[in-house]
Amino acid sequence: MSDAEQINLFDWQDPPAIPADHAVTPTPTLEEVSTNAHIPIPTGFYPDLDQLAAHCRQCQRCDLAPSRTHVVVSRGNPSASILIIGEGPGQQEDETGFPFVGRAGQLLDKILASVKLDSQKDVYICNIVKCRPPGNRVPTLEEAEACKPYLLEQIRLVNPKIILLTGATAVRGVTGDKRGITKIRGQWLTWQNYLCMPILHPAYLLRNPSPEPGKPKWQMWQDIQAVKAKLDELSRPS
Numbered sequence: 068m069s070d071a072e073q074i075n076l077f078d079w080q081d082p083p084a085i086p087a088d089h090a091v092t093p094t095p096t097l098e099e100v101s102t103n104a105h106i107p108i109p110t111g112f113y114p115d116l117d118q119l120a121a122h123c124r125q126c127q128r129c130d131l132a133p134s135r136t137h138v139v140v141s142r143g144n145p146s147a148s149i150l151i152i153g154e155g156p157g158q159q160e161d162e163t164g165f166p167f168v169g170r171a172g173q174l175l176d177k178i179l180a181s182v183k184l185d186s187q188k189d190v191y192i193c194n195i196v197k198c199r200p201p202g203n204r205v206p207t208l209e210e211a212e213a214c215k216p217y218l219l220e221q222i223r224l225v226n227p228k229i230i231l232l233t234g235a236t237a238v239r240g241v242t243g244d245k246r247g248i249t250k251i252r253g254q255w256l257t258w259q260n261y262l263c264m265p266i267l268h269p270a271y272l273l274r275n276p277s278p279e280p281g282k283p284k285w286q287m288w289q290d291i292q293a294v295k296a297k298l299d300e301l302s303r304p305s
């Protein structure tokens with residue numbers, strides 16, 4: 068190598084600046100995540116559902132925290148093929164710490180049992196918000212957005228074959244679809260590669276108990292049979 072070539076090896080050029088959109092975002096701390104709704108929770112933040120649940124119990128990300136008795140994270144089987152998402156905890160859920168345990172929850176268990184699905188073994192149940200909205204009002208957009216990262220992590224960790232979205236709040240909270248639930252119930256849709264079906268909320272059936280064809284209870288019977296048929300199809304060895 069000539070002297071000139073060797074000297075050229077010492078040439079120095081500043082490395083190109085890293086564009087802002089490629090800058091590494093530091094992983095937030097648990098403290099930051101649980102107190103500030105503007106701090107995003109990165110995908111994969113929680114290694115398992117137990118750590119997610121423990122963290123949710125300390126959460127103060129939204130205005131629902133001060134009035135809750137319990138944070139309501141889930142019930143059922145974390146390895147289930149079906150994940151059911153409701154709106155938010157009611158009084159009995161707030162008191163017990165488990166979702167869908169009041170009258171609507173008992174009806175949901177019966178609906179599942181009608182197609183031989185067990186609510187403890189075959190499904191994992193959670194809600195759009197994990198703390199009870201006062202007076203059972205619909206969660207605000209801000210509350211739903213603050214809580215959504217936990218739900219996304221639950222979906223990732225359970226990784227179900229099918230997601231059931233019970234009622235308009237669940238549909239809107241997960242997919243952003245604002246259409247009325249009576250328009251889209253029973254229709255399969257794909258969200259983030261997950262097969263989802265919007266269904267009526269069991270509380271709506273309690274208020275509309277007629278089993279006549281075309282009525283909400285009859286519609287639920289059609290929908291849950293379609294869900295079971297799809298689950299059987301997906302579970303069949305190929």
Ligand code: SF4
Pocket residue numbers: 123126127128129130131132138196197198210213214
């Ligand atoms: S509803 Fe969700 S975001 Fe709000 S305090 Fe409860 S766990 Fe945290």
